[in-house]
Amino acid sequence: MARRAKRNVAIVATGQTDHRSKRPDVNIVEMIHEAVRRCLNDAQMSMEEIDGVVIGNMEHFEGIFATEMWSADSAGYLLKHGMKITTGGTTGTSLALAGYYHVASGLFDTVMTIGWEKQSEGETTAGLIFQADPLWERATMSGAIGSFAASATAYMNKYGITEEQAAKVAVKNRGNAFNNPHAHLKMELTVEQVLKSKMLAYPIKMLDMCPTSDGACAMIFASEERAKRVCTNPAWVIAGVTRHDQPFGGDLEMLADLRTLRSATEEAYKIAGIKDPLKDIDVAELYEPCTFAELSWYETAGFCGPGEGGKLIDSGVTYMDGELPVNPSGGVLSTNCIGATAMIRVAEAAIQVMDKGGKRQVPNVNRAIATGFGGSWWSDVMVLSKTP
Amino acid sequence: MSEKGGSLLLAEFNANFSFNYSAGRYASYFFKKLKEQKQIMGIRCSKCQRIFVPPRPACGFCFERNTEWVDLGDEGTLWGYTVVQFPFLDPLTGEERPIPYGYGFIELKGASTRLQHFVTASDLNKLKIGLRMKAVFREERKGSLADILYFQAIEE
Numbered sequence: 001m002a003r004r005a006k007r008n009v010a011i012v013a014t015g016q017t018d019h020r021s022k023r024p025d026v027n028i029v030e031m032i033h034e035a036v037r038r039c040l041n042d043a044q045m046s047m048e049e050i051d052g053v054v055i056g057n058m059e060h061f062e063g064i065f066a067t068e069m070w071s072a073d074s075a076g077y078l079l080k081h082g083m084k085i086t087t088g089g090t091t092g093t094s095l096a097l098a099g100y101y102h103v104a105s106g107l108f109d110t111v112m113t114i115g116w117e118k119q120s121e122g123e124t125t126a127g128l129i130f131q132a133d134p135l136w137e138r139a140t141m142s143g144a145i146g147s148f149a150a151s152a153t154a155y156m157n158k159y160g161i162t163e164e165q166a167a168k169v170a171v172k173n174r175g176n177a178f179n180n181p182h183a184h185l186k187m188e189l190t191v192e193q194v195l196k197s198k199m200l201a202y203p204i205k206m207l208d209m210c211p212t213s214d215g216a217c218a219m220i221f222a223s224e225e226r227a228k229r230v231c232t233n234p235a236w237v238i239a240g241v242t243r244h245d246q247p248f249g250g251d252l253e254m255l256a257d258l259r260t261l262r263s264a265t266e267e268a269y270k271i272a273g274i275k276d277p278l279k280d281i282d283v284a285e286l287y288e289p290c291t292f293a294e295l296s297w298y299e300t301a302g303f304c305g306p307g308e309g310g311k312l313i314d315s316g317v318t319y320m321d322g323e324l325p326v327n328p329s330g331g332v333l334s335t336n337c338i339g340a341t342a343m344i345r346v347a348e349a350a351i352q353v354m355d356k357g358g359k360r361q362v363p364n365v366n367r368a369i370a371t372g373f374g375g376s377w378w379s380d381v382m383v384l385s386k387t388p
Numbered sequence: 389m390s391e392k393g394g395s396l397l398l399a400e401f402n403a404n405f406s407f408n409y410s411a412g413r414y415a416s417y418f419f420k421k422l423k424e425q426k427q428i429m430g431i432r433c434s435k436c437q438r439i440f441v442p443p444r445p446a447c448g449f450c451f452e453r454n455t456e457w458v459d460l461g462d463e464g465t466l467w468g469y470t471v472v473q474f475p476f477l478d479p480l481t482g483e484e485r486p487i488p489y490g491y492g493f494i495e496l497k498g499a500s501t502r503l504q505h506f507v508t509a510s511d512l513n514k515l516k517i518g519l520r521m522k523a524v525f526r527e528e529r530k531g532s533l534a535d536i537l538y539f540q541a542i543e544e
């Protein structure tokens with residue numbers, strides 16, 4: 001199963017809007033167009049050089065179910081290959097994987113992927129409840145917050161993880177966000193402030209949870225021949241894996257043992273030859289919708305053993321100056337325009353590999369991973385590298 | 389073109405429209421048993437013996453068609469829980485859902501999966517992992533998961 005693509009593929013450019021809680025100054029199509037322009041500028045390419053576009057968002061947030069119809073002209077795929085992909089929280093990584101697979105297949109040489117969300121135009125929690133099964137889950141579940149909270153109590157109970165350890169993730173990521181010009185929430189926080197923020201659903205407090213944002217992200221995937229022509233330092237895609245699981249929240253362990261992430265990282269590491277993730281990976285952009293998720297998924301992604309996520313953050317390993325910085329961009333805790341969120345993880349990982357991170361750049365990045373999370377606890381993983 | 393947002397319009401869309409979902413064979417049987425006999429039924433995979441609740445047509449692990457119903461009883465253990473206390477719009481009613489409420493995952497005896505439902509105790513602050521929980525049924529049952537009002541902690 002686990003194998004490298006026969007054709008090398010690289011990410012040659014990224015473009016992001018400056019993410020905000022509300023962008024009333026632009027409509028959806030204008031916001032998408034902004035990210036597309038920035039991406040083309042980053043590549044110094046024109047839309048004519050793009051063979052096809054893959055676009056998506058999480059449709060029930062805005063109630064806009066035909067983004068591919070509305071945006072074909074402004075997103076650059078008029079009378080050209082264009083597809084929509086929408087997989088909930090993982091939409092952004094599904095799009096990135098699709099961009100990779102398109103080019104790896106040999107059918108396309110350059111593909112643009114675009115993820116977007118305008119959270120401010122709809123109801124986020126109501127939208128997430130709509131994602132749940134109408135007979136079994138809608139009456140009781142309360143979107144991401146309640147689901148993470150109920151899993152977090154189980155995670156804390158199983159391993160003795162503390163609210164203080166979780167709070168450190170919020171302090172770290174929102175502090176990192178100051179270095180990212182695109183990030184939505186930039187905050188200088190203390191653990192105390194996180195612990196004292198408003199209780200949403202025990203043990204999740206306001207500052208433990210990601211925000212809702214308006215924003216878009218675009219990327220260009222290119223074949224080796226094309227990549228070398230347009231980019232001096234591209235980010236090569238080494239592995240791209242997706243995993244799905246059973247349908248109901250009660251079937252799964254979101255924290256403590258997210259087996260989709262375990263399975264996806266195991267396969268991706270095998271393909272990439274990663275044996276000791278903590279040492280072999282230089283930076284990680286982990287999709288962390290809440291603080292507890294980042295701690296738990298350190299474990300699941302193999303950065304430490306089961307139950308050691310709290311100790312890992314205590315030791316400072318995942319801070320900017322640690323052995324494996326996690327979320328130099330500020331992560332999902334700082335920016336969450338859902339259809340773009342997972343793609344931003346891939347874009348930020350690519351930016352690190354391409355040495356384009358500016359103030360958020362981690363020194364000497366050879367290998368980066370990005371993850372996506374969504375839906376009924378499914379996961380995507382991509383491994384990027386400086387060399388093909 | 390103006391670069392400032394002040395004079396830009398916001399269009400509102402408010403509409404009601406309904407959906408009708410087929411419950412399917414498995415859920416229809418489950419809800420019939422719940423309504424008529426207050427039984428919570430799981431379905432067993434004949435190959436790996438996992439018991440699923442909610443019931444479903446196939447075991448995802450073995451891809452066997454599930455056919456064997458099992459009565460799971462009305463008691464279980466609290467695996468994880470929270471007390472939801474933030475206000476949010478409930479898409480089922482179009483209004484804010486009443487808060488606070490206990491929400492949790494219950495491990496019914498023998499089941500390989502957990503059932504999510506409302507959970508409660510004499511005081512919501514007394515909820516904790518590992519508590520024994522018992523289903524409290526609605527008097528007038530209609531054949532939906534709401535026929536179970538909530539799972540109540542069995543306290544000494």
